[in-house]
Amino acid sequence: MKNSKKNQKSILKSSRRDFVRNSSIVAAGMMLPGMEMSAMTNVFNEKTLKLAVVGCGGRGTGAANQALKADENVQLVAMADAFEDRLSGSLQSLEKEFEGSKKVNVQKKHQYVGFDAYKKAIDEADVVILTTPPGFRPYHFEYAINAGKHVFMEKPVATDVPGIRKVLEMAKIAKAKKLNVVVGLQRRYQNNYLAIAEQIKQNKAGKIMSGQVYWNSAGVWVNPRKAGQSEMEYQMRNWYYFNWLCGDHILEQHIHNIDVANWFIGEYPISAQGMGGRLVRTGPEHGEIFDHHFVEFKYPGGAVISSQCRHQPGTWSKVGEKFQASKGTVDMNDAGAASITDLDGNDLFRYRGQRDPNPYQVEHDKLFASIRNNEVISDAENGAKSTMTAIMGRMATYSGQVINWEEALKSQEVLMPKDVTWNSTPPTLPGEDGLYPVPKPGKTKVL
Numbered sequence: 001m002k003n004s005k006k007n008q009k010s011i012l013k014s015s016r017r018d019f020v021r022n023s024s025i026v027a028a029g030m031m032l033p034g035m036e037m038s039a040m041t042n043v044f045n046e047k048t049l050k051l052a053v054v055g056c057g058g059r060g061t062g063a064a065n066q067a068l069k070a071d072e073n074v075q076l077v078a079m080a081d082a083f084e085d086r087l088s089g090s091l092q093s094l095e096k097e098f099e100g101s102k103k104v105n106v107q108k109k110h111q112y113v114g115f116d117a118y119k120k121a122i123d124e125a126d127v128v129i130l131t132t133p134p135g136f137r138p139y140h141f142e143y144a145i146n147a148g149k150h151v152f153m154e155k156p157v158a159t160d161v162p163g164i165r166k167v168l169e170m171a172k173i174a175k176a177k178k179l180n181v182v183v184g185l186q187r188r189y190q191n192n193y194l195a196i197a198e199q200i201k202q203n204k205a206g207k208i209m210s211g212q213v214y215w216n217s218a219g220v221w222v223n224p225r226k227a228g229q230s231e232m233e234y235q236m237r238n239w240y241y242f243n244w245l246c247g248d249h250i251l252e253q254h255i256h257n258i259d260v261a262n263w264f265i266g267e268y269p270i271s272a273q274g275m276g277g278r279l280v281r282t283g284p285e286h287g288e289i290f291d292h293h294f295v296e297f298k299y300p301g302g303a304v305i306s307s308q309c310r311h312q313p314g315t316w317s318k319v320g321e322k323f324q325a326s327k328g329t330v331d332m333n334d335a336g337a338a339s340i341t342d343l344d345g346n347d348l349f350r351y352r353g354q355r356d357p358n359p360y361q362v363e364h365d366k367l368f369a370s371i372r373n374n375e376v377i378s379d380a381e382n383g384a385k386s387t388m389t390a391i392m393g394r395m396a397t398y399s400g401q402v403i404n405w406e407e408a409l410k411s412q413e414v415l416m417p418k419d420v421t422w423n424s425t426p427p428t429l430p431g432e433d434g435l436y437p438v439p440k441p442g443k444t445k446v447l
Contacts, residue, residue, distance in 0.1 A: 049371065052078040052125035054118040054140055055132035056090035059154055062360065063129045063184075064094055067152065068103045070364035071372070075103055078110040078124035080117035082132075082236055087111055115420050122147055127371070130154065133239035134247055135416035138163035138170075141380070145170045148177060150371055152364065154184040156255050156387040157380070159247035161411035164388045171380035178376050182367045183383030185259045189366060190359035192338040192351045193260065196330060199349045200264055205340045206326030208265050211305045213257035214318040215249075219311030222285045235426050241287025242436075244415040244427045248289040250397070251390040254309035258393070259386040260321045260332065261297070261305045268385050269297035269305070269392070270405050276397030278438055280312045288428055288436040295393040307393060400441030411447055 051074055053064045064076060076094065081087040091106055098104050112120045118140050122128050130140045130153035138158050144151050151174070158164045174181050187193045199205065223237045239245035246252050262268055274295030281291040292310035299305070323330040328342040338351035370377045388409065395403045415427065430436050 047073070047126075049074040049127055049368070050077045050125045051075065051127050051129070052080070052121040053090070053129045053131065054080045054121055055130065055136075055154075056081040056087045057131065059184075060129060060131035061090040061093055063131055063152060063154070063364070064090070065097055066358075066361045066364040067127070067129060067368070068094070068098060069361065071368035074127070074368065075105055077105055078112065078121040079106050080112040080121035082113070082115055082117070084113045087113060115422070119143055122149060125149060127152070127367075133236075133245040134252065135159045135163070135239075135245040136420075138166040138416075139418065141167055142170050145174045145177070145179060145181075148179065150180040150367070151380075152182045152184070152367055153380075153383075155259075155383060156247055156251040156390060157183060157383045158387055158416075159243060159245065159251065159391075160413060160415040161388070161391060161409060162414050163416060164384050164391065164409070167380060167384040167387075171378065171384065174380060175376070175378050178374075180367055180370050180375075180377045181380040181383075182363050182377055183379040184360075184363065185256060185379070185383060185386065186359040186363055187256060187260055187334075188263065188379075189362040191353050191356045192336050193332065195351045195353065196332065196338045196340065196349075197264060199340055200325075200330070203327075204349055205323070205328055205330050207301070208303050208323045208325045208330070210303060211261055211264075211321065211323035211330075213254075213261050213305060213307050213321045215254040215257055215309040216316060216318050217253075217311065218313040218315075218317070219281055219291070220249075224285070230422070231429065232422055232424060232426055235287075235428075238285070238287065241285070241289055242426070242428055243288060244417070246289070247391065247415075248293075248394050249311055250290075250293045250295075250307075250309055250394050251387065254293070254307065254393075255386055255390045257309075257319070257321050258297075258305075258307060258389050259382075261307075261323075262382075262386050262389060264321075264323060264330065265299055265301070265303050265305075267299045267301055267303075268405065269299050269389055271298045271402055272296065272389075272392045272396040273402040274307075274393060274396045275400065275441065277441070284430060284434045284436065288438055290397060290439070293393060293397045295396055297389065297393065395446040398439035398441065398444045399446045401446070403447070407447060413446070 051067055053060050056079055079087050094104050122144050127150045128144050134156045157167045220240055225234050235242050272295050276290040276293035278291050291312055295307040297305045319334050321332040328340055328348055331339050336356050340349040342348050392403050392408045428436055
């Protein structure tokens with residue numbers, strides 16, 4: 001790898017005569033079937049990949065940091081956010097992290113603020129990071145793919161079914177354009193999960209028949225309402241608690257564990273039924289989302305997965321997955337442990353690898369390596385279908401009904417407005433008591 005980098009640098013330092021000769025080779029390569037100019041450029045690794053970040057919160061800042069470390073010849077050139085303070089804070093953090101290098105070069109004119117700022121930032125880049133609240137993701141992804149950009153986007157990829165259909169549509173276009181799309185379901189880039197997935201593929205555990213997946217925790221942050229703050233700004237600052245922006249924590253967090261079930265089983269569920277509600281986090285500061293969900297997902301091959309997530313301080317916490325298969329048990333732990341044991345509890349396989357590299361970093365390492373090597377990573381379809389699985393679970397807990405995948409995928413209910421401005425009225429508003437309407441199982445209609 002080091003020798004390769006030295007060779008790349010020597011090419012960059014070649015004389016004008018050598019450059020002309022190399023250019024002739026490129027021109028000849030353009031005549032090869034299916035070989036684009038950009039692909040030949042990547043062979044010589046001469047191109048500085050321009051990066052843009054859309055959504056400059058903590059996750060956007062972290063993803064930008066990882067992207068800049070993933071490739072020695074990438075430069076952050078544009079940023080966009082609905083809020084100027086988040087953009088400037090993110091930029092300051094990144095400038096400090098990469099002080100003394102040319103990695104961060106976001107001129108004032110390329111710092112875009114507002115709900116339509118994403119278009120301007122995306123236009124400046126070769127690679128874009130989409131890390132706004134999830135409700136915006138389908139529209140930002142659509143614009144990026146239509147503009148021919150490689151994409152890293154966080155999960156979930158939508159908050160409603162029309163958004164899912166849009167992402168699935170754009171996933172096909174991205175493949176046709178040979179654009180790389182990585183989705184932030186980082187367990188698929190984590191060594192212990194990859195090791196177990198390979199063992200399952202080799203039939204070490206047998207057929208998975210049931211399982212339990214968990215994201216049980218105390219909950220997340222709240223930004224208190226400030227005097228004079230508009231309802232739109234308040235909800236944008238507290239996007240986690242409003243379904244048009246977030247989709248509930250069964251999407252925002254628990255999607256990771258649900259995605260592992262889909263991955264290991266090799267299927268997406270055909271139906272879901274479950275229960276949920278609000279028992280602890282019930283104040284107006286917690287918006288409209290539930291503080292607990294329990295769902296049974298049924299799969300075409302017969303597997304039944306029990307899914308549970310909650311935001312309740314002082315309760316049992318667990319983030320992980322466990323599966324019962326015909327030959328034994330698969331046990332996963334996000335901290336790095338993983339094993340397959342037989343029906344008597346004896347080890348069939350135990351992950352004993354070294355400390356995992358940070359899977360958040362690996363996502364970007366793989367993305368930029370794929371771009372450089374003229375390869376294609378296509379995560380968008382799975383990202384959409386695992387998001388759809390979580391939406392189906394939310395539909396089941398909100399309604400108390402059995403939800404069928406095919407019927408759910410036809411839903412026309414739009415949670416996320418296409419065009420949002422600071423003068424827009426949010427889809428959800430508080431009542432006279434200051435409380436937001438909360439779904440009621442048995443009464444709430446989802447289909």
